Amino acid sequence: MPSQKREAGFSLLELIITIVILSIAAGFTSQAWEWWISKTRHRVILESYHTLFAYARWTAASQNTLVTVCPLSIKNRCVDAWEQPVSVFLDSDNDKAPDGGQILNQINVNLGDYSLRSRTAGRGYFQFNSRGMTHGAMGSLILCPQNFKNGVMSYMPVNIAGRFRAEHDEDGDGIIRLPWGTKLSC
Template identity: 35%
Template structure:
């Protein structure tokens, strides 16, 4: 046979070896991609909530009025269900009720891949005074992933000064701890 007339290409053996290598790599890469997506969802939800709280505090200072952050029920009153939309609105009478649509500063859509749980004592809101202080409504919020993986969950703490910070994992077990040193819980 003349070597100049040879047609280039892959042999069946070369193709099978390539497929085996690609499938082996995919076996390890695909589960990592799922975790990467969950981490990205968490990062987005936490960053958006920090921005929302900072917006509320800054709006209270700039407008020199009380600003409330909460989910609203069908009567436009603050409710306890933080899994849906969360509204930031001017609340000059500190009534925890949206008087009119003109008072809305921002409405945050529900977070993807998880939900927020707020721990604000007996209050279903966070309130910022004209000085920026979170008067009578300090507490924390926990972002709980929909898959229940507590290593992805995060907690935001709002102090009396109106500042927000993230809790950290102090014992290295992969789950952040609350102010008492106990792992946060989504149940």
């Protein structure tokens, strides 16, 4: 009996199975990629603000003067709009405007799929005195993801000693419970 010669190539069934497997793998990769990008952006935002506040505190102590951290309006006055660039400046007369119009440092963080709001009782600024401690009332920032599936909520207070820290919503429920009972949410 003569043997049948099989043609080279793939059958339609083999091709469909391969496409389905590749589609499933691409779906998992896409979700993992989105999560990784969001996690990296979150870390960059926190590090940027930590560095900025540390610089402001150091400047206040080393220059022996009042330093203000805030977003500035077109008229160079503090505004409570933390999606704008945030500036650090000497403010020896405490008018919430840069002395001589000089900005010492400014960051413009790409928040991406996050939003940032302050908890400064409507002031919208932070100040450090000549000892590097907070001047006046303390405050904090809250970093909120637009999608809790891919992002983490963070609470970033500046304590009375002028130190910046961050706490995170570890369980992903959109609420951070502070030790004294306050619940923060986005």
